[in-house]
Amino acid sequence: MRKFLSVGVSTLAISMIGSAALADGQVYSNFPVTLKNYEGKKKTSVSYTGQIARHALHDSLKKLAGKGNGQPNPELKAKMMSYFAGKDKGRAIVAPATKGPFAVKQKGVDDISGGKNLAGKTYKGTITGMPNNMTGPDLLNFWIDKASSADKGYDLTNGYNYPQLISKFIMGAVFYNQAVDGYLDEYLSAEKKPNDKPYKKGAAYTGKEHAWDEAFGYFGAPAHTLSLTPSQVYQIAKQGSKSKDPKDALGFADFNKDGMVDLKSEMVFAPAYYAAGADKGGKTKYMHTITGAFLDGRKLLAAAKGEKLSDAQRGQLRGYASVIENNWEGTLAEATFKYAGSVYKDMVKLKGMKATDDGYTKTLKNYVKHWGELKGFSLALQTGKKNLGGTASTLNILVGFGPVMPDGQQVVNIDGGGKYVRAGGVTWGNYMKNMLKVQNLLVKDLSVKARANDMTKEMDALTKALGESESAEND
Amino acid sequence: MESLLLDYLDRVGDMFANPQKRVFVGYLASSFVIAAAFFFLTRRLSFPFICKALFDKKVWWSASAKGDYKLLLINQAVMMGLGPRLIGKLAVATLLFESLHVWFDGRVLIWTDAPGWVIAFLFTVTVFLLDDVTKYWLHRILHRWPVLWAFHKVHHTAETLTPFTVLRTHPVEAVLFTLRATLVHAVAIATFLYFFGDRATLIAVLGANAFLFAFNALGSNLRHSHVWLRYGRLVEHVLISPAQHQIHHSIESRHCDRNFGAVLALWDWMGGSLEVAERKRNFALGVAGHRGNRNNLESLYLVPFVESYQSIKHPLRAILGPLTRRGRMPESGRQADILTMGPRPKPSSRP
Known part of the structure; x- marks a missing residue:
């Protein structure tokens, strides 16, 4: 009996230590205030609500971009612009919103953080993958204008799905760019936002702590990501589905068990969702690798106890930043790869269909939607810190300014009045070949590993099955 | 250096x-x-005698066999350097697969209701047949074009045959064999995937094409041996027997340029180069005019370049074969060797 009790107590002790370890070491929260001379009341230095507010603005803008009725709609455009470029108060969170038992705690953007927008944080460089030398904000303004007069976000003549184009591009031009080309780059220098001073007057966090937190916020992962599987993260983002009970999704998200999902720390947003999507296949670990590197960096900052970082500490932090950047780039490349495969598959289906066939419009819409995701992600990839050079140029040429439509036409330019210029040229077969080349390019230059929708997977398998060609056997 | 050595040993x-x-x-x-079964059934030899007959030191440790071993070991190092520089199967297959989209303006999937095993069977047979027929043609060309015969001759200067004679190959030939396999496999992979999608798979035994596995498991190594195993006249019109391949290695002019086939004899039958095996072997092995002096490294690696160069000094010779001192135009490089040969060697005795 004594022995039994002893084993029981030991087990309980181990499990308690385990819980504490999870809370202390594996959750991105409750890091203490380390700032010297801080006189406020806050108990933790962790803060990234501005980034979460921008995720809510992004999700809402995407939803609004699919609300058009095919006619010019200044009201809708104004509303979309308020989410993109405005800072006005009272903006409701259109998405993510409560869905059945999956209760979302916040209703308005201001409940997360006030006065935020996306335009101010959008990549200002020229977007070479689209015509007319538009900058990131120019391109989003252009697409928002088009989306406001599109039919539920679709332009089936030119082949555009604006919600997808807007959303996927923002994932690069705002979230990825801000994180890897700002907070994880220049903010890690010795001079900018030092660790022995507050980020801003009166703040509970040091310069470096907050810069690091902001980068984590842009990744959009729940604070307790390391205790979740990619499938669970995926379900949270989907807020359940027909086959997956929303109650389960709530259970995975609701870390503090208050029956609601706090967008500030428990929700999954786009970048983390796509990392989990790639990881679901089991070949990659983007989500845990990125979150783990963020946690390691944050632990290093907490351990610095508000002192200025040494060169060695900053070097270590840059190491974590590099892991985050490379893996984040990997998730964008994986998504680009996946949608090149989807576009290819849609083209196979469309080739065998006539416009009068049942399901033709649905198939065409899928094609246009997938192309929007492909284009959006391929442009997002080009907004990071690295100059992708020849890879980006090739990608842009292969994907083009628009998909080849069943009438053989493709958008090749945008005129001064913002109208699309179409022309024939690339054949259906050649454009399918381009999709295969996109996948090959991403394997060769960006080493994608998850490779969802790999259109030449069987070729690898058959090549291996037939063995090496090299032979000195003589008959 | 250490990793290179390990790669080599691997x-x-x-x-x-x-x-x-x-x-x-x-x-x-x-x-x-x-x-062993063949010797037991045909000669009623006991097991020790069978072993003695099969592992005759005069065969396995002859100058010719030692030449085989040298080539086998050195070629592995040579191909370690050359192999990665040759165009890969996957690259060619990808190029062809992509090009098919352009040629047919899209993707064409045919016979979509056919069961997967039927397509797998078709793919496996196609690869086997394409492999075999292209091996036949390449082998034929290696004999017929003097510029290439100079290299292939290295294989034929073997005067005793062991299973390792299959690797008595000049590196130039190894490159040709590699490129052949690359092209053939790439064509099969690209076309089957394009038309049949992921139903194209290989039926394999222990990872090898099932047909090739059967061929190899049923005594393919006896073709390079002193075991005179025939299949009979009828079967030898379809399958190349070990004895038929030994005829291919014969020094006799009557056997010149016969039986080029690897597995199937059909190609030789159709190409007019078939020779069925007689009851007994009554010929020596090797190349006329080159007996007993072709197993040193210089002869195995360098002399073929010189002979090949000599054959292309005059373009007409390279295409039609050299004019011989007898003024006759031979059909092949090998015939040229026979026409210029010295005294005819005595037939070797059967083991």
Whole structure:
């Protein structure tokens, strides 16, 4: 009996230590205030609500971009612009919103953080993958204008799905760019936002702590990501589905068990969702690798106890930043790869269909939607810190300014009045070949590993099955 | 340096451990069993005598066999350097697969209701047949074009045959064999995937094409041996027997340029180069005019370049073969050797 009790107590002790370890070491929260001379009341230095507010603005803008009725709609455009470029108060969170038992705690953007927008944080460089030398904000303004007069976000003549184009591009031009080309780059220098001073007057966090937190916020992962599987993260983002009970999704998200999902720390947003999507296949670990590197960096900052970082500490932090950047780039490349495969598959289906066939419009819409995701992600990839050079140029040429439509036409330019210029040229077969080349390019230059929708997977398998060609056997 | 050495040893080991290779230990063992059974049934030899006959030191440690071993070991190092520089199967298959989209303006999937096993069977047979017929044609060209015969001659200067004679190959030939396999496999892979999608799979045994596995397991190594195993006149019009391949190695002018086939005799039958085996072997092996002096490294590696160059000094010779001192135009490089040969050698005795 004594022995039994002893084993029981030991087990309980181990499990308690385990819980504490999870809370202390594996959750991105409750890091203490380390700032010297801080006189406020806050108990933790962790803060990234501005980034979460921008995720809510992004999700809402995407939803609004699919609300058009095919006619010019200044009201809708104004509303979309308020989410993109405005800072006005009272903006409701259109998405993510409560869905059945999956209760979302916040209703308005201001409940997360006030006065935020996306335009101010959008990549200002020229977007070479689209015509007319538009900058990131120019391109989003252009697409928002088009989306406001599109039919539920679709332009089936030119082949555009604006919600997808807007959303996927923002994932690069705002979230990825801000994180890897700002907070994880220049903010890690010795001079900018030092660790022995507050980020801003009166703040509970040091310069470096907050810069690091902001980068984590842009990744959009729940604070307790390391205790979740990619499938669970995926379900949270989907807020359940027909086959997956929303109650389960709530259970995975609701870390503090208050029956609601706090967008500030428990929700999954786009970048983390796509990392989990790639990881679901089991070949990659983007989500845990990125979150783990963020946690390691944050632990290093907490351990610095508000002192200025040494060169060695900053070097270590840059190491974590590099892991985050490379893996984040990997998730964008994986998504680009996946949608090149989807576009290819849609083209196979469309080739065998006539416009009068049942399901033709649905198939065409899928094609246009997938192309929007492909284009959006391929442009997002080009907004990071690295100059992708020849890879980006090739990608842009292969994907083009628009998909080849069943009438053989493709958008090749945008005129001064913002109208699309179409022309024939690339054949259906050649454009399918381009999709295969996109996948090959991403394997060769960006080493994608998850490779969802790999259109030449069987070729690898058959090549291996037939063995090496090299032979000195003589008959 | 250490990793290079390990890579080299790995390659040598792979020859014996990989069922896609002819000298895989399993195939060597099955050939031994077949040869032993053959000797027992035809000559009623006891097991020790069978072993003595099969592992005759005069065969396995002859100057010719030692030449085989030198080539086998050195070629592995040579191909370690050359192999990665040759165009890969995957690259060619990808290029063809992509090009098919352009040629047919899209993707064409045919016979979509056919069961997967039917497509797998078709793919496996196609690869086997394409492999075999292209091996036949390449082999024929190696004999017929003097510029190439100079290199292939290295294989034919073997005067005793062991299973390792299959690797008595000049590196230039090895490159040609590699490119042939690359092209043939790439064509098969690209076209089957394009038209049949992911139903195209290989039926394999121990990782090797099922047909090739059967061929190798049923005594393919006896074709390079002194075991005179015939299949009979009828079967030898379809399958190349070990005895038929030994005829291919004959020094006799009457056997010149016969039996080029690897597995199937059909190609020789159709190409007019078929020779069925007689009851007894009554010929020597090797190349006329080159007996007994072709097993040193210089002869195995360098002389072929000189002879090949000599054959292309005059463009007409390169295409039609050299004019001989007898003023006759031979059809092939090998015939040229026979027409210029010295005294005819005595036939070797059967083991």
